[in-house]
Amino acid sequence: MQHAFHFNVKRCAQCFACEVACKSAHGLRPHAQEEPGASGPRFRQVVTLESEDGSAPVQYVSMACMHCGDAACMSVCPAGAIYRDHEFGAVLVDHAKCLGCRYCSWACEFGAPQFDRDGLMVKCDMCIDRLREGKKPACVQTCCGGAITLEPVEGGVNAPRETAARRMSAAKRLL
Amino acid sequence: MSVILREERRSELPLIAFTTLVPAAEGVCLCALAGMGASALAEGGAFDLAGLGALAALAWVLTSIGMAASVAHLAKPLRAPRSLANLRSSWLSREIAAVSVFWALLLAWLAACALGRTVLAVAANLLAVAAGAALLVVVALAYRVSPRPAWCGSEGLAELWACALGAGPAASFALAGGDPMPLAASCAFVAVSLGGLAVDVWSHRARRRRLQAIAPRSDERVSLTLARYAHLWPCVRRLWAAEGACCVVFAAAVALAGVGVHGVVVAALAAAAAAGQLCVHAQHRNLFYELPVQVRWAAKLRK
Numbered sequence: 001m002q003h004a005f006h007f008n009v010k011r012c013a014q015c016f017a018c019e020v021a022c023k024s025a026h027g028l029r030p031h032a033q034e035e036p037g038a039s040g041p042r043f044r045q046v047v048t049l050e051s052e053d054g055s056a057p058v059q060y061v062s063m064a065c066m067h068c069g070d071a072a073c074m075s076v077c078p079a080g081a082i083y084r085d086h087e088f089g090a091v092l093v094d095h096a097k098c099l100g101c102r103y104c105s106w107a108c109e110f111g112a113p114q115f116d117r118d119g120l121m122v123k124c125d126m127c128i129d130r131l132r133e134g135k136k137p138a139c140v141q142t143c144c145g146g147a148i149t150l151e152p153v154e155g156g157v158n159a160p161r162e163t164a165a166r167r168m169s170a171a172k173r174l175l
Numbered sequence: 176m177s178v179i180l181r182e183e184r185r186s187e188l189p190l191i192a193f194t195t196l197v198p199a200a201e202g203v204c205l206c207a208l209a210g211m212g213a214s215a216l217a218e219g220g221a222f223d224l225a226g227l228g229a230l231a232a233l234a235w236v237l238t239s240i241g242m243a244a245s246v247a248h249l250a251k252p253l254r255a256p257r258s259l260a261n262l263r264s265s266w267l268s269r270e271i272a273a274v275s276v277f278w279a280l281l282l283a284w285l286a287a288c289a290l291g292r293t294v295l296a297v298a299a300n301l302l303a304v305a306a307g308a309a310l311l312v313v314v315a316l317a318y319r320v321s322p323r324p325a326w327c328g329s330e331g332l333a334e335l336w337a338c339a340l341g342a343g344p345a346a347s348f349a350l351a352g353g354d355p356m357p358l359a360a361s362c363a364f365v366a367v368s369l370g371g372l373a374v375d376v377w378s379h380r381a382r383r384r385r386l387q388a389i390a391p392r393s394d395e396r397v398s399l400t401l402a403r404y405a406h407l408w409p410c411v412r413r414l415w416a417a418e419g420a421c422c423v424v425f426a427a428a429v430a431l432a433g434v435g436v437h438g439v440v441v442a443a444l445a446a447a448a449a450a451g452q453l454c455v456h457a458q459h460r461n462l463f464y465e466l467p468v469q470v471r472w473a474a475k476l477r478k
Contacts, residue, residue: 072320072321075261075264075265076264076265076266076267076320077261077265078257078258078259078260078261078265078267078268078271079254079257079258079260079261080257080260080261081257097254097257097260098250098251098254099249099250099251099254099255099257099258100249100250100251101248101249101250101258101267103265103267106320106322106323107320107321107322108322109321109322111469115250118250119249119250119251120250120251
């Protein structure tokens with residue numbers, strides 16, 4: 001069944017624990033010594049959003065790969081290295097097939113594909129190994145505020161679209 | 176609302192080489208076809224197969240270097256054959272297939288000229304021109320990715336053709352040894368070269384107009400890209416001037432050939448014009464890669 005990350009922006013305290021847990025779980029190097037100020041690959045990134053005129057409150061958003069239902073990276077990869085896991089719906093990359101052409105990084109709206117020192121693509125894999133052991137992803141496990149959860153999406157990969165379409169249809173009727 | 180990703184400025188030199196040399200090869204193919212047709216009409220069906228072979232060799236070498244550069248762009252070059260694994264949905268896979276077909280047809284053209292097989296050479300030239308035109312379309316489509324609005328118009332294809340029209344005539348004329356041509360042919364070659372400049376001017380203006388038109392109803396990527404374009408615009412103007420200078424040098428070479436100046440001098444001038452065109456178009460491609468601002472989408476703020 002398709003799973004998806006849910007993020008409750010009101011619960012996020014910008015503690016960055018999800019980022020650290022993710023980097024630790026995947027053994028991602030910071031590259032800080034080679035490049036001062038660098039952070040290396042970050043599968044999950046907490047970003048700060050502020051409106052220009054200060055009219056809206058500051059929000060923190062923890063973003064990772066969206067594991068899109070219609071994943072652009074999957075359709076554009078020339079080597080067919082990006083595929084979807086059937087059990088959890090995670091979009092994964094096969095490093096044995098990846099060419100390191102970086103085309104997926106051009107196609108992704110969310111900046112999910114990143115590249116480590118070997119030039120091959122790395123990204124959030126929904127902690128698929130932990131999921132198969134019955135555990136939660138590292139970021140979900142670590143989030144102290146419960147802002148990040150991983151939940152099954154009923155109806156498969158098209159369910160969010162169908163939900164949105166129903167809502168839009170209902171809104172149109174009200175108008 | 177979006178977040179600008181920390182951009183790693185990576186040299187796209189291999190891709191610049193590929194997207195400059197391959198259109199230049201298509202330009203050479205076109206000039207060969209046009210020259211062959213013109214000389215066949217003028218000389219009653221006869222044309223210089225050896226000269227045609229030289230042009231075939233030039234086009235094949237340019238394409239080979241471009242393909243080698245694109246393989247060097249990969250983190251794992253030895254896995255390059257895998258790039259044909261997703262023809263069903265990946266425009267990049269289709270681009271690799273198309274350039275492979277183009278390269279093979281150029282090789283067939285070269286072989287036919289070397290073996291003195293006139294009909295085969297003509298057929299291979301024709302097919303190579305068609306394959307090259309299709310290849311340029313596929314290359315342009317491969318760059319149409321939605322996160323980069325600057326790349327999503329028809330200007331990309333126009334710029335590839337501008338390279339073909341700009342570099343092709345000068346390179347072909349230089350390789351032909353700077354022999355004098357009939358006046359009509361000379362004018363046509365210079366006009367084609369100037370046409371490449373006109374297409375370049377149009378493509379940058381059209382891209383900027385398109386982005387300005389969609390900016391009010393689009394996201395920050397467009398406005399950030401426009402700001403970057405404004406910063407780079409003086410460089411664009413300098414490139415137009417440089418390209419114009421190359422056209423003038425080429426026109427001078429053609430004129431000198433017409434008045435009987437020694438072929439080596441004329442060929443050298445034309446070669447300089449061709450090299451200048453390649454450098455200018457490589458810089459146009461560099462600007463193409465510099466333009467987009469990568470952002471990461473986040474949820475919209477709610478008041």
